[in-house]
Each structure stands twice: as structure tokens, then as C-alpha cells.
Amino acid sequence: MMSKNMSKIIAFVLVLVLSASLAAACRRAGDSDPTPTPMPTAAPVDTGSDPVAETPVTEDEPVATEDEPTPEPEVESTMTFNTKVPRDTLIVGTPAMNGDFTTGFGNSSYDLSIKVLTGGHMGTVWQTPDGQLAINNTVVRNHTISFDEAGNKTYNITIYDDLKFNNGETIYAKDFVASMLYFTSPQFVESGGTSSAGLELVGYSAYNDPDHPEHTNVFEGVRLLGDFEFALTIAAEELPYFWEFSIIGIDPIYSSGYFPGIEVLSDENGASFSADILEDCLRIAETERFAPTVTVGPYMFIDFDGTTVNMQRNPHFKGDPNGFTPSFEFVIQTHVPEETDVDMVLAGDIDLNTGNIEGSKIEKAKADPFGVAHSYLRAGYGFIGFMADWGPTADPNVRWAIAHIIDRNAIIDHVLEGYGGLVDAAFGMAQWTYQAKRRELAGALTPIAFNLERANDFLDLSEWVFEADGTTPFDRSQVDSEGNYMRYNADGVMLTINHMSAAMSVGGAIEAETIQNAPLVGMRYDITHAEFSELLQNYYYSYELSDEERFYSAFNLATNFTAVDDKYFSWHSDWLGTWYNAEQLSDPELDRITLLMRELDPSQVDEHLEYWFEFQVRWQELLPQFPLYSNEYFDIYNNVVISVPTTPYANYQDVICEIAKHQ
Numbered sequence: 001m002m003s004k005n006m007s008k009i010i011a012f013v014l015v016l017v018l019s020a021s022l023a024a025a026c027r028r029a030g031d032s033d034p035t036p037t038p039m040p041t042a043a044p045v046d047t048g049s050d051p052v053a054e055t056p057v058t059e060d061e062p063v064a065t066e067d068e069p070t071p072e073p074e075v076e077s078t079m080t081f082n083t084k085v086p087r088d089t090l091i092v093g094t095p096a097m098n099g100d101f102t103t104g105f106g107n108s109s110y111d112l113s114i115k116v117l118t119g120g121h122m123g124t125v126w127q128t129p130d131g132q133l134a135i136n137n138t139v140v141r142n143h144t145i146s147f148d149e150a151g152n153k154t155y156n157i158t159i160y161d162d163l164k165f166n167n168g169e170t171i172y173a174k175d176f177v178a179s180m181l182y183f184t185s186p187q188f189v190e191s192g193g194t195s196s197a198g199l200e201l202v203g204y205s206a207y208n209d210p211d212h213p214e215h216t217n218v219f220e221g222v223r224l225l226g227d228f229e230f231a232l233t234i235a236a237e238e239l240p241y242f243w244e245f246s247i248i249g250i251d252p253i254y255s256s257g258y259f260p261g262i263e264v265l266s267d268e269n270g271a272s273f274s275a276d277i278l279e280d281c282l283r284i285a286e287t288e289r290f291a292p293t294v295t296v297g298p299y300m301f302i303d304f305d306g307t308t309v310n311m312q313r314n315p316h317f318k319g320d321p322n323g324f325t326p327s328f329e330f331v332i333q334t335h336v337p338e339e340t341d342v343d344m345v346l347a348g349d350i351d352l353n354t355g356n357i358e359g360s361k362i363e364k365a366k367a368d369p370f371g372v373a374h375s376y377l378r379a380g381y382g383f384i385g386f387m388a389d390w391g392p393t394a395d396p397n398v399r400w401a402i403a404h405i406i407d408r409n410a411i412i413d414h415v416l417e418g419y420g421g422l423v424d425a426a427f428g429m430a431q432w433t434y435q436a437k438r439r440e441l442a443g444a445l446t447p448i449a450f451n452l453e454r455a456n457d458f459l460d461l462s463e464w465v466f467e468a469d470g471t472t473p474f475d476r477s478q479v480d481s482e483g484n485y486m487r488y489n490a491d492g493v494m495l496t497i498n499h500m501s502a503a504m505s506v507g508g509a510i511e512a513e514t515i516q517n518a519p520l521v522g523m524r525y526d527i528t529h530a531e532f533s534e535l536l537q538n539y540y541y542s543y544e545l546s547d548e549e550r551f552y553s554a555f556n557l558a559t560n561f562t563a564v565d566d567k568y569f570s571w572h573s574d575w576l577g578t579w580y581n582a583e584q585l586s587d588p589e590l591d592r593i594t595l596l597m598r599e600l601d602p603s604q605v606d607e608h609l610e611y612w613f614e615f616q617v618r619w620q621e622l623l624p625q626f627p628l629y630s631n632e633y634f635d636i637y638n639n640v641v642i643s644v645p646t647t648p649y650a651n652y653q654d655v656i657c658e659i660a661k662h663q
Contacts, residue, residue: 079639081348081638081639081640082346082370083348083370083640084347085350085351086330087661087662087663088328089330089332090328090331090332090351090352090656090661091334091349091351091352092332092333092334092351092354092652093334093335093336093341093344093345093353094333094334094335095335095338095502096110096531096533097111097333098532098533098536099111101115101118101119101289101291101301101309102115102119102288102289103115103119103183104183104188104193105194105289109560110333113653114301114309114333116651116654117298117299117311117331117653118292118299118301119251119295119297120251120297120653120654121138121298121320121321121657122136122138122139122163122171122251122296122297123139123250124136124140124159124176124248124249124250124251125245125248126249127649127650127654129645129647129649129654130647130649131379131562131563131647131649133243133245133564138160138321138322139163139321140157140158140159141159141160141228143155143156143157143248152202152221152233152235154231154233155234156230156231157229157230157248158228159171161227162318163318164316164318165316166295166296166315168316171296172227173225173226173227173228173230174227174255174264175253175254175255176230177223177224177264177266178259178264179250179252180198180201180222180271182253182277183195183198184198185281186210187277191278191281191284191285196569197250198221198222199238200235200238200239200247201221201222201232201233201234201238203218203221203270207219207220207270217272217273218272219270219271221235222266222270222271223266223267223268223270224264224265224266224271225266232248232250234247234248240599241598241599242598242600242601242602243563243566246563246566252296254293254294257293258284259273259277260280261275262277262280291304296317297314297317298314298317298325299312299326299331299656300313307334307335309332309334310330310332311331311332311333312330320656322658324657326656326657327660327661328656328659331656334350336353338505342356342361342364342365342371343364345365345637345638346364346368346370346371346638348370350638351638351640351641352635352637352652353637354646354652356634356636357415357416357419357631357632357634358415358416358505359416359417361634362417362419362636365634365636369639371637371638371639372636372637372638372639372641372644373635374634374644374645374646375419375633376430376632376633376646377430377630377632377648378428378429378430378632379428379429379560379561379562379649380428380630381427381559381629382506382558383558383559383625383627383628384510384625384626384628385539385554385556385557385582385625386399386553386583386623386624387542387583387584388584388585388586388622388624389543389576390547390584391497391498391550391553392462392496392497393553393554395462395463396621396622397458397459397462398458398459398462399623399624400454400458400623401455401458401462401521401523402554403448403626404454404458405513405517405520405521405523406510406513406628407450407517408448409422409450410509410512411509411510411513411628411629415506416631419631420629420630420632422448424446424447424448425445425616425620425627426615426616426619427616427630428630428648429631431565433609433612437613437616441613441616445616448626448627450517452517452520455521459487459521459523460474460476464487464489464495464522464523466487466488467488468486468488468494469488470488470491470492474488479519479521480519481516481519482519483524486519487522487523496523497524497526497554498526498551498552498554499514499527499528499553499554499555500528500534500538500539501527501528501529501530501535502529502530502532502535503556506556507556511527535555538552539557539582543577543578543579543584560648567597567598568594568595568598571590571619571624572591573585585622587622590615593618633646635652640661641660642661642662644659
């Protein structure tokens with residue numbers, strides 16, 4: 001860990017660099033609008049974002065090996081630079097962070113960056129920059145596969161013996177086993193954590209569910225086989241699974257620090273902890289969650305003051321999945337105002353600002369000699385998310401009506417300024433599934449267009465069909481732009497949508513549309529602008545509130561997908577009452593399709609595509625989210641940085657070991 005003096009030095013450097021710029025302001029999440037927490041994969045895979053289906057990886061496909069060379073250091077450049085940041089430091093400007101820096105607590109995309117930098121790159125499985133799942137050959141020395149008589153499939157995994165935590169201690173197989181036992185334990189759930197790890201392993205329910213008739217503290221599908229070897233057994237009934245590698249994806253935790261005095265036990269019956277871990281789980285949720293100490297990633301967490309996270313290079317980091325190690329001694333991620341984020345890059349106050357979508361900023365960066373704009377299509381989309389279990393938006397007719405009072409082209413023209421396009425369901429333009437089915441989708445999906453008459457038609461199918469007395473039928477011909485004639489239900493309650501936004505650009509565009517158009521269909525549409533952290537709390541955890549406490553039924557934000565586009569974890573009713581199914585949608589038909597999509601062998605790509613297509617059609621009928629756009633992302637960086645090789649599936653934290661500066 002770093003000394004207090006060094007921590008003060010970093011703080012001083014940051015103050016010196018940012019003193020004129022870091023006024024508190026709300027910035028876009030994801031791309032000028034908040035990006036929700038990545039939806040979990042079927043195991044704690046270090047993918048860094050929300051699930052996305054990608055072409056499956058087979059075991060014999062080539063992956064990077066441990067002996068690939070570290071990139072050659074750049075020779076001294078004759079270029080002209082405008083930077084105030086030291087060459088051994090990378091400063092990344094982002095929207096505000098929540099401060100949840102360990103897995104399982106609904107961390108935002110910007111919290112996730114810290115999680116990957118400090119706790120990532122050491123998992124058994126990784127997501128490649130082109131969106132595939134592969135064995136991490138920096139970590140895994142070898143693995144073998146076997147089947148038992150019942151059809152259960154076991155992966156025996158041997159890790160290298162030169163892996164270390166940031167304190168210099170060796171990473172053992174027990175640290176991987178302890179990770180699986182921790183994230184699947186009922187104690188973890190009791191401490192406030194949520195995880196889908198281990199769901200497909202033998203004995204999961206008996207271990208995870210304290211109400212299971214055969215509940216046990218031994219996880220049958222997990223075994224510790226030696227200092228550097230462990231086994232995970234996938235239950236026969238869970239096979240096939242389209243993203244099978246994700247099941248065996250697991251990151252190590254510092255087991256002796258997480259659970260002091262508690263051992264990992266294992267025999268032919270499975271693995272377990274030697275004592276109850278509830279007290280430790282509660283401690284972790286109150287401490288380690290916000291300030292991780294002993295970690296495995298390329299950087300070590302130093303401190304977080306509510307605005308800025310300071311990190312220092314981990315001297316014991318072996319390398320990322322490609323064998324590369326980081327070039328920067330320090331990485332600083334800090335909240336910057338949306339209005340000035342790109343200006344700060346061009347002025348040399350910060351080095352990098354990712355995920356830009358606003359055309360004016362992109363053009364400014366392209367025209368500036370000190371700016372570089374690196375672009376890629378987005379594997380995700382911006383949207384308005386509706387609470388499907390409460391309030392007016394519980395009715396799909398109301399959701400469709402809202403979709404018809406907002407002109408999405410105005411958002412693309414005025415915010416994206418041409419750097420984006422329209423999507424009509426739950427996909428992004430960079431996804432392979434969309435690329436394969438785009439022509440069929442065009443014929444099967446209903447184009448969502450600005451149309452006030454259609455909005456009124458949908459509202460006439462809802463309960464909001466009366467005047468204020470609750471009996472006189474609503475007459476659409478009497479509406480005006482001032483909102484003097486509104487829709488009510490039979491109880492005399494006015495049709496009101498309370499919307500929360502943390503995105504100034506996209507949120508402002510939505511507000512302009514709804515102010516003008518909502519009264520013309522008899523709807524009151526109020527938008528509250530809030531901090532990103534407040535939005536996420538309301539969006540993800542509304543189910544914890546009583547009906548009397550709930551207030552917001554719409555939120556504008558965005559999502560990005562990873563290699564595991566397992567819709568089960570975000571749209572199946574099994575996840576009602578959790579933050580995974582944030583909209584709290586329940587639909588038997590969608591449940592059926594999400595299961596069919598996943599219950600396939602990785603080789604069954606054509607079948608998966610057909611179910612994916614079927615999912616999109618049914619999802620649009622329900623419209624739990626109103627897709628606003630899928631766009632081109634621009635990561636804008638100061639020209640002192642040599643390159644930032646981000647992709648739709650690899651964010652800056654994923655390629656941190658490939659980023660360097662001119663000297």
C-alpha cells in the first residue's frame with residue numbers, strides 16, 4: 001500500500017491540475033446519460049460491463065499466451081503537446097462515482113472501472129476486445145474436462161504458481177474457491193450483495209438457499225484439489241448453455257483477509273468454509289466494498305474522497321490476459337463536469353474522457369491539434385426505463401404512448417449531431433446478433449415514430465380515459481399546449497409521469513419534447529434532474545420502497561452489453577425483487593424465450609439467433625424501455641497519449657496495459 005505522504009502528493013498533483021475545473025456538476029452516464037450497472041454474467045467473469053451475446057469461443061481456439069511481449073516503450077517524440085499531467089500519471093475524467101468498488105453491490109459503470117483496475121484481469125475467463133469469451137492464459141496453466149455418469153461436466157483448472165496479490169502474497173487455488181463460496185453464500189445475500197455466480201453448478205440451490213429442504217454449507221459443485229488446482233462441476237440439467245465459459249469464470253479474492261481465521265475445506269463432497277462467514281460478510285459490505293485493500297488487478301486502490309479515486313501501480317501484477325503490464329505509476333479517475341469535460345482534455349488538465357456522443361464535442365476534439373477522437377459503434381443503447389410494476393407505466397399502453405410523444409430524431413440531431421441512429425428494441429448497432437438479423441428485424445418490429453394521434457390511441461386503451469370528475473369521457477379535441485385539459489382515471493387521479501434524469505444533454509432534450517408534447521395528449525410529464533448516484537438508487541432499488549414511498553416511474557439512462565447477452569438475468573421474472581430486473585417486468589412469454597436463448601450449445605449459433613429475434617419482437621410489444629438511440633462512441637484523449645485501443649467490448653480499464661504516453 002502507498003504511504004500517506006505519497007497519497008498527499010497525488011492529491012496535490014490533482015488539485016494543481018484540476019483546481020479551476022472541478023466544479024460539482026452532473027455529467028452523462030455512459031454517453032451523456034447514466035449507464036446502469038452491468039448485468040451480471042452467470043459467474044463473476046471479469047468482463048467489465050453488461051452482458052452481450054457474442055460469437056462463442058470453443059476450447060481449442062487460439063488465445064493470447066503468457067509470453068507475449070510487453071509493448072515496446074515509445075522513443076522520445078518530437079510532437080508538440082499541451083498537457084499539465086505528469087507522464088507517469090493517467091487522469092481520466094468521468095461522471096460521478098457511487099463508491100461501490102467491489103463486485104455484487106450494483107456498482108455503476110464508473111465504479112466498475114475502479115473494480116476492474118484494482119480487482120480485474122486475474123479471472124480464469126476474460127472477454128476479448130472483439131467480444132468473445134476465452135480462457136485467461138496468464139492465469140490458467142491448463143484445464144481439463146470430464147463427465148460423470150449423470151452427465152455433469154467438470155472443469156479441472158490449474159493456475160500458475162507465480163500469481164500474487166498486491167501485498168506480494170501468492171494467489172492460491174483456495175482464493176478462487178473462496179470467491180465462489182462467498183458470492184454464492186446466503187451470508188453474502190444477507191449482507192446486501194447480489195450475484196448470479198455458480199447458478200449452474202451442482203448443488204447450488206442447496207448451498208445458496210437457506211430455506212432449501214437439503215440446505216448445506218457444503219457446495220457440491222466446487223472442490224479444492226491442491227495449492228494451485230480446483231474444480232467446478234456444471235450440473236447436467238444446466239447443459240447445454242450458450243455462454244458456457246462464463247460459468248467457470250471466477251476471480252480470486254484475498255481469502256485470508258476477507259475471512260481471517262477461517263479455512264477453505266474440501267473433500268469429495270464439495271467445498272465449504274470452516275466457520276460461519278456472516279460477520280465477515282457484513283464487515284466487507286461496510287468497509288472493503290468502499291475501499292478495497294488487498295487486490296489482484298494492475299492498480300491498487302489508495303483513496304476516494306467522493307469525487308476522485310487515486311490508484312497506484314501494483315508492483316506484483318503479472319500481466320493482463322495478453323501478458324502486458326501497465327506503463328503508468330498512477331491512474332486517477334475523477335468526476336468532471338459535463339460542460340467542460342472535453343475542454344479539459346484539450347487543455348491538458350486531464351488525459352482521457354470516454355464515451356462521448358455529443359456532436360459538438362466530437363467536432364471540437366477532431367479540429368483541435370491537441371485532441372484525438374477514437375470512435376467505435378456502441379454495443380448498447382440509450383433509453384427511457386419504465387417501472388413496469390407500479391404507477392401509470394405499469395400499463396404497456398402508457399409506455400407506448402410516451403414513446404410516441406418524443407421525437408427521437410430531435411435527440412439525434414441536437415445531441416448526437418449525426419453520430420447515432422435509431423433502434424426499436426433491446427440491442428446495439430455493434431452486436432453481432434443485430435448485424436445478423438437487421439433485415440428481418442426491420443420487417444418485424446414496429447417503427448416507433450413521433451405521432452400524437454397514436455399516443456392518444458394508446459392512452460384510450462388505458463385507465464386514463466376520463467376528465468377530472470372520473471366519469472366524463474376524455475375528449476382529445478379539447479387539449480391545449482398549456483395543459484388545461486388533462487387525462488384522469490376513475491379515481492380522479494391525473495395521468496402524471498415523474499421522470500428522473502442525471503444527463504444534462506439527453507435529459508434536456510427529453511424535457512424539451514415532453515414539455516411541448518405531453519399536454520397535447522392530456523399527460524403531465526415532470527422531469528427531476530438529480531445526481532447520477534441518486535438516479536441509480538431509485539432505478540435499481542425502487543422495489544425496496546412501499547407504494548407510498550415510490551415516486552419515479554421513468555428514468556433516462558443507457559446500457560452496454562458484453563459477451564454474455566443472457567437476457568435471463570435482466571428480464572426473467574425469477575429476478576423480480578432484485579436490481580437485476582430493474583424495471584420489475586414479469587411476462588411468461590418473455591420468460592420462456594429467455595430460457596430458450598440460453599439453453600443451447602455454444603455451437604448452436606443459428607438457433608440462438610432465432611430466439612434472439614423472437615425475444616426482440618416480444619420485448620418491443622411490452623416496451624419496458626423506450627430505446628432512444630444506439631450511437632457511435634468517441635473516446636477523446638490528449639495527444640500526449642499514444643493510443644487508447646478501446647472497442648465496443650473493451651473499455652479503457654480493460655486495455656489499461658496497452659495505454660502509454662509520449663515521453
